Structure formats: structure tokens, C-alpha cells
Amino acid sequence: MPVLMDNGAGRAAPRPAPGGTAASPRRGWWTSRRRDQLAGLLFVTPQLVGTALFVLLPLGLVVWYSLHEWNVLADTFDFVGTDNYRELVDDPKLPGVLRSTLFFSVGLVVFNLALALLLAVLLNQRLRGTVVFRTLFFSPVVVSLVAWTIVWGFLLQDNGGVNGVAGAVGLDGPNWLRGEWTALLSVIVVQVVKNVGLNMVLFLAALQGVPAELYEAARVEGASRWTQFRRITVPLISPTILLTSIITVVGALQVFAQIAVLTQGGPGTSTTVLVYYLYQQAFQFHQFGYGSTLSVLLFLIVLTLTVVQWRMRRKWVFHEQ
Amino acid sequence: MRKRLTAVVALAAMLGLSACGGGDSAGSDGPVSLRMTTWSANEAHLKLFNEIAAEYQSSHPNVAKITFDPIPFESYTTTLTTQIAGGNPPDLAWVLENAAPDFVSSGALLPLDETLRKTDGYAFDELAPAATKLWQADGKLYGYPFSTSPFGIFVNTDLVKAAGAKSPAELIAANAWTWENAVTTASAVSARTGKAGLVVRDFDYKGWDNLSTIWTGWGAQAWSADGKTCGFNATEMVDAMTFLHQAIFTAKALPGPGTAADFFAGEAGMTITQISRASLLEKQKFGWDLVPLPAGPKGGYSVIGQGGMGVLKKGKHADVAADFLAFLTNPANSAKLAQFFPPPRTPLLTAATLAKTNPLLKPEQLQRVVIDGIANGVVKPNHTGQAELSQAVRSALDPMWKADADVRGVLDGVCSAINPLLAK
Numbered sequence: 231m232p233v234l235m236d237n238g239a240g241r242a243a244p245r246p247a248p249g250g251t252a253a254s255p256r257r258g259w260w261t262s263r264r265r266d267q268l269a270g271l272l273f274v275t276p277q278l279v280g281t282a283l284f285v286l287l288p289l290g291l292v293v294w295y296s297l298h299e300w301n302v303l304a305d306t307f308d309f310v311g312t313d314n315y316r317e318l319v320d321d322p323k324l325p326g327v328l329r330s331t332l333f334f335s336v337g338l339v340v341f342n343l344a345l346a347l348l349l350a351v352l353l354n355q356r357l358r359g360t361v362v363f364r365t366l367f368f369s370p371v372v373v374s375l376v377a378w379t380i381v382w383g384f385l386l387q388d389n390g391g392v393n394g395v396a397g398a399v400g401l402d403g404p405n406w407l408r409g410e411w412t413a414l415l416s417v418i419v420v421q422v423v424k425n426v427g428l429n430m431v432l433f434l435a436a437l438q439g440v441p442a443e444l445y446e447a448a449r450v451e452g453a454s455r456w457t458q459f460r461r462i463t464v465p466l467i468s469p470t471i472l473l474t475s476i477i478t479v480v481g482a483l484q485v486f487a488q489i490a491v492l493t494q495g496g497p498g499t500s501t502t503v504l505v506y507y508l509y510q511q512a513f514q515f516h517q518f519g520y521g522s523t524l525s526v527l528l529f530l531i532v533l534t535l536t537v538v539q540w541r542m543r544r545k546w547v548f549h550e551q
Numbered sequence: 552m553r554k555r556l557t558a559v560v561a562l563a564a565m566l567g568l569s570a571c572g573g574g575d576s577a578g579s580d581g582p583v584s585l586r587m588t589t590w591s592a593n594e595a596h597l598k599l600f601n602e603i604a605a606e607y608q609s610s611h612p613n614v615a616k617i618t619f620d621p622i623p624f625e626s627y628t629t630t631l632t633t634q635i636a637g638g639n640p641p642d643l644a645w646v647l648e649n650a651a652p653d654f655v656s657s658g659a660l661l662p663l664d665e666t667l668r669k670t671d672g673y674a675f676d677e678l679a680p681a682a683t684k685l686w687q688a689d690g691k692l693y694g695y696p697f698s699t700s701p702f703g704i705f706v707n708t709d710l711v712k713a714a715g716a717k718s719p720a721e722l723i724a725a726n727a728w729t730w731e732n733a734v735t736t737a738s739a740v741s742a743r744t745g746k747a748g749l750v751v752r753d754f755d756y757k758g759w760d761n762l763s764t765i766w767t768g769w770g771a772q773a774w775s776a777d778g779k780t781c782g783f784n785a786t787e788m789v790d791a792m793t794f795l796h797q798a799i800f801t802a803k804a805l806p807g808p809g810t811a812a813d814f815f816a817g818e819a820g821m822t823i824t825q826i827s828r829a830s831l832l833e834k835q836k837f838g839w840d841l842v843p844l845p846a847g848p849k850g851g852y853s854v855i856g857q858g859g860m861g862v863l864k865k866g867k868h869a870d871v872a873a874d875f876l877a878f879l880t881n882p883a884n885s886a887k888l889a890q891f892f893p894p895p896r897t898p899l900l901t902a903a904t905l906a907k908t909n910p911l912l913k914p915e916q917l918q919r920v921v922i923d924g925i926a927n928g929v930v931k932p933n934h935t936g937q938a939e940l941s942q943a944v945r946s947a948l949d950p951m952w953k954a955d956a957d958v959r960g961v962l963d964g965v966c967s968a969i970n971p972l973l974a975k
Binding site: 300301302303304305384386387388389390405406407408494495496497498499502510513514515516518 | 629632633635636653654657658659756757807808809810811864865936938939942945946947949950952
């Protein structure tokens with residue numbers, strides 16, 4: 231796509247040759263190259279229009295709204311400049327929200343990637359039954375998120391399935407969704423189990439792309455399994471680790487439904503992550519202006535983290551396509 | 552490249568904006584369509600509404616269509632507000648009591664007095680002042696309180712009998728229907744049947760405003776009548792909450808946090824809820840009773856929840872909508888609606904009238920719970936900016952729901968959390 235755009239295809243509306251066609255020879259302006267460019271542009275037009283309408287336009291509007299005080303019920307929409315951003319800096323709840331977001335995201339990313347890699351390595355063995363297990367671990371990915379979360383909500387109740395199982399083996403399980411740390415942990419685990427299959431499949435594909443000769447050579451040289459993993463597997467699948475970590479970090483910062491269904495941000499504000507907080511401000515407290523300001527903050531955080539990860543790839547990603 | 556991109560965005564923005572603006576101008580003269588959002592998807596409710604709407608349309612050819620648009624109760628106000636924000640407001644909307652102050656004071660609703668008073672045979676003065684109070688601002692009525700539903704206690708008499716406990720009916724007869732005795736009965740049910748004792752419906756350790764059905768018996772209130780002073784750390788509230796805390800964690804009369812029990816599925820001995828839930832008992836096999844809330848240290852009391860109907864000023868046909876509202880709530884149609892929603896019209900508030908349309912309830916139950924309840928009921932807590940307040944109270948109350956909680960300390964914490972909001 232960039233190639234097409236950079237060649238000036240944007241201007242390439244096919245002008246019917248002006249007036250005297252005979253004067254300008256056909257191959258003058260309307261070359262086959264330009265025709266290809268137009269065709270290319272037409273092919274990407276639906277995507278461009280979609281992106282403009284549903285990504286760029288809302289993005290711009292959110293920034294615009296963040297400069298306003300918007301009271302939906304009273305039907306007022308007043309320009310307040312940077313007032314909302316000043317409120318953001320002074321918001322006494324924001325540090326707690328950012329802390330919850332940090333704990334949640336770090337916990338989720340570490341758990342998710344570690345488990346996904348572990349499962350992928352285990353399921354990459356040529357043993358009977360691995361297909362069954364791969365299917366088993368992947369299946370939550372295709373389950374409806376809300377249905378999945380509601381079922382877990384029942385399982386995590388004080389008298390629910392999880393504590394039932396714990397009780398059967400003589401353990402007294404905590405009241406998962408009512409303790410500050412156990413609630414955070416519960417939301418993380420529910421989300422990890424839901425999505426770990428996706429990263430697992432990506433890791434599996436990457437693992438299968440590692441040439442077997444390298445391991446063979448390492449074995450001949452006397453490298454242990456762990457050394458092989460560290461020196462061969464990890465570097466060779468590092469592009470996939472980068473990809474999954476970007477996807478997972480972005481995903482972690484956008485988790486909403488699980489929290490809305492399981493904890494509504496509680497107990498206290500222990501699971502009020504940034505997305506949930508902005509939802510509360512905008513849609514429950516009717517402060518769309520401030521809610522938009524929070525979403526600008528979220529956008530900047532996600533953007534920064536992604537850029538940082540992308541920059542750091544040179545340091546540790548082994549090779550790029 | 553950048554210039555071109557800007558052009559594309561601008562074009563898309565223009566397309567988007569013109570698409571948004573397109574709908575408004577159309578159809579101001581031709582037949583109009585009205586839409587009313589509700590939180591009830593109950594078939595019987597919708598059937599009645601559709602019948603009334605059809606009758607209205609037959610005499611008003613200018614109205615082509617009236618639709619009732621149910622929105623899930625849990626997200627009702629949020630969804631309604633989002634529709635308004637998105638430029639797609641309904642013409643009429645149900646409004647919950649906890650959102651009433653925001654809707655009434657913001658100017659989102661059309662004043663109704665004039666339309667209602669000038670409607671033939673409307674009998675505006677029949678509306679009970681206790682019912683309309685919440686829906687007024689500056690002497691004008693902004694919402695019609697179509698449902699004024701008192702809280703009562705539904706009892707699973709089979710479970711109470713199985714527990715060998717004194718039933719609420721026996722306690723009432725002995726003039727001993729107090730919170731102490733109610734908790735003793737609930738505690739016995741929980742200890743001897745393995746089911747839950749007493750469930751405060753829709754509380755679930757989050758919907759704290761439902762606890763006003765208990766603390767009002769102690770004379771406690773969430774905040775003062777003018778909405779400026781926090782009431783959570785007042786002595787009455789501390790006493791009421793201490794009682795509740797013991798009932799939950801010592802007497803085990805109420806299921807603890809994170810434990811689900813549905814009375815209407817036979818999982819609890821008693822539940823506090825509004826009488827409009829009686830319809831859920833139609834197909835139940837267990838024996839049941841409906842009794843008023845027990846007396847607290849301050850004596851007998853009742854608590855009411857309300858639902859109002861209003862006309863959105865931003866709707867495209869606000870005047871037509873107001874006219875339909877006048878028809879929907881006239882004396883004849885109010886009588887029909889009374890089978891589901893206790894009406895605000897005083898002549899309809901008699902046990903005999905209500906019994907005709909509430910076959911599941913006995914006349915004495917209706918008298919005790921509904922009619923007496925509406926006459927002297929305290930409305931559930933409500934305040935402008937309720938959503939934010941409610942969230943602040945919920946999160947500050949969370950530490951209360953542990954066996955070793957410091958009740959007084961937690962309640963002080965609630966006040967420090969909400970004082971800045973009350974001062975707004």
C-alpha cells in the first residue's frame with residue numbers, strides 16, 4: 231500500500247482527456263503505470279474510507295470532546311480549553327486507577343506470555359494426543375467473552391465451583407471476588423485462560439519454524455535442554471515474542487467486559503482499571519468531556535508502550551523478515 | 552501524502568456529519584413515529600402498552616407508529632443517556648427514581664403540567680403529592696410517577712415451616728414483627744434448611760441503596776433531605792449497620808458476600824423486594840406470603856421505589872409525545888396500568904381496586920403493604936449526580952463486608968468519600 235500512495239496515486243482520478251484528444255497522445259499522461267496506480271487505489275479505497283470513518287474520525291472527535299464540558303442531559307457543550315486536562319492531573323482517584331491498571335497489565339502480560347510459551351513448548355512434542363490438548367487450550371479463544379466471564383463469575387462465588395473443588399481437597403478457598411488482591415488475581419486468570427490459546431498457537435507456529443538441525447548441532451556440542459531453549463529457541467522465536475507481547479500489552483490495557491461483569495471495579499477500587507474508569511466517567515457519570523480526556527490518556531499510554539517495544543526490538547529481536 | 556490524507560479525513564468527516572444531520576429535518580409534518588424506552592421486557596406489560604397505543608393511534612391519524620423499546624434494567628440509565636448523547640433520543644422514556652433528580656433538574660424533560668391539565672377528563676388533582684414530589688422542580692411536573700412500588704417481604708412459608716421458626720404471619724399476629732425477630736427466623740432457616748435466610752434483592756453487596764429498606768427502621772438516612780449532609784456516620788446509621796453486620800456475619804441470617812441465592816427459585820426463606828415482583832411467583836410450587844417490612848427501633852415504616860415517565864425535550868416530536876403521555880396516563884388507562892404498577896392516582900389506591908388486577912395478592916396484603924406503604928413511604932435514596940455518589944458509596948462500603956470490619960470506621964470513610972460530592 232505505501233508504494234501505491236507514495237507514487238502519487240491520490241491524484242489519479244482519470245481525467246477524461248481534455249478537449250482535443252488528438253493533441254495529447256494517449257501515452258502522454260494516461261500511462262499504464264498510472265492505470266495500475268488507479269486500480270490499486272480503488273482496491274484500497276474501501277479500507278481507507280473505513281479507516282477514516284471508524285478510526286481517524288472518532289479519534290479526532292475524542293480529542294475535540296476532551297476540550298469540552300459536555301452535559302448530555304442538560305444538552306450543553308461548552309468549550310473549556312485544557313480544563314479537563316487540569317482535572318486529570320488533580321484527580322485524586324487517578325493514581326489508584328493507574329496503579330490498578332499497572333498491576334493488572336503486568337500480571338496479565340507475564341502470566342499470559344509465560345503460560346503460552348510453556349504450553350507451546352509442551353505441545354510442540356511429537357506425542358499422541360497433543361492435538362486434543364491444543365484444541366482444548368485454544369477453544370476458550372472462540373467462546374463469547376461475556377458468556378465466558380459470566381460462567382466464571384458463578385464459579386468464583388464464595389459457594390461456587392472453584393471453592394467447591396478446593397473444599398473437596400480440604401482447602402478453604404477465599405471469597406475470590408470480594409478480596410482486593412484475589413479479585414485482581416481472579417480477573418487476570420479469567421482473562422489469561424480465555425486468551426492464552428491465541429498466543430500459544432502463534433508460539434507453536436514459531437517453534438515449528440526453528441530448524442531441527444540447530445538443535446541437533448547443539449546436542450552434538452553437548453548443550454543441555456535449557457541451554458538449547460535459551461540460546462536457540464528464544465532468539466529464533468523472538469519476533470513472535472515481540473508480536474505477542476505488543477498484542478497482549480495493548481489487550482491488557484483495554485480489558486473492560488471482564489471487569490464490568492465480574493467486579494464492577496471493586497472491591498473498593500482495586501479492579502478499577504483505566505478503561506473501566508473512563509467508562510464510569512463518561513457513561514455512568516455523564517461526563518463525556520472528562521471521559522474523552524481519559525481516553526486520550528489511554529491512547530497516549532498504549533502508543534508510548536507500543537513505540538517503546540518496537541524500538542527495543544533491535545536490542546533483542548534476533549531477525550526480522 | 553499528508554495533504555491527501557487530510558483531504559480524505561475531511562471528506563469522511565463531512566460524509567459522517569451530513570449522515571448524522573440527515574434525519575432531523577424529515578417528517579415534521581407527515582405522520583410521526585414515537586418511541587418510548589422501558590426497562591420492562593415483560594410480555595404482559597408490552598401487550599398492554601401496545602393495546603393502549605393502538606387505541607391512541609386510531610383516534611390520532613397523525614401518529615403512524617408507537618414503539619416500546621425495552622432496555623435491560625441493569626444498564627438502563629446508561630443506555631438511555633448514551634442514546635441521548637448519540638443524537639438518537641427516544642420521544643418518551645421511563646426514568647428510575649435514582650436518576651430522577653438528574654433528569655428533572657437538568658432540563659432534559661419537558662414540563663407536563665400544561666398538557667396534562669388541559670387534557671379532557673385527566674383529573675390532574677388526583678395525583679398523590681407523595682408520589683409526584685420527586686418528579687417536580689420549581690413547581691412543575693417533569694415526570695409522571697406511573698409506578699410507586701413499596702418494598703415488602705416475600706416469605707417462603709414452606710422453608711420457614713421446615714426450619715421450625717416462627718413465621719412472619721405469626722409474628723405479625725402477636726404484634727412482634729420486628730427486625731430482631733425477623734433475623735431470628737431468617738437465621739433459623741439458614742441454619743436448619745441449608746438455604747439462605749433473608750435476601751435483600753438486588754443488593755448483592757453492591758446495590759447499597761436497597762439497604763434503605765432496613766436502615767429506615769432505625770431512622771437512618773443516606774443524606775439529609777436537602778442532600779447536603781452525609782448521614783452515614785450518624786448514630787442511627789451506625790446502629791442500623793451494626794445490626795445488619797451482625798445479622799450477616801454472626802447470625803448468618805443473610806447470605807454473605809459473593810453468595811448467590813434467588814428467593815423466586817426457592818433458594819431463600821425471605822426476600823425484601825417490591826411487590827411488582829409478585830408476578831415471578833405465578834409458577835412457583837412453594838407456599839408464600841407477602842408481609843410489610845418489620846418494625847425497627849423507630850417503629851413501623853415503609854420504603855418505596857418509583858418509576859416515572861417523561862417526554863424528552865430533545866425528541867423530534869415532543870408535543871405529540873406529551874399528548875400521548877396524557878392519554879397513556881388518563882384515569883381509564885391508569886386503572887389498566889394499575890395491574891402491574893401501583894398508580895399515583897388516589898381513587899385507584901384502594902385494596903378493592905388493586906385486588907381486581909392483582910389476583911396473586913390478597914386484599915389485606917395489598918392494604919398493608921401497598922396502600923399504607925405509599926401513604927407514608929420514604930423514597931429510596933436519590934440525589935443529583937446519583938451515579939457518581941452511588942459508586943463512591945459502594946466502594947467506600949466494601950470494607951464493611953468482612954467479618955472483622957470496623958463498622959463505625961467504615962461509615963466515617965463513606966462520609967469522607969461522598970462529602971465532596973454532596974457539596975457540589
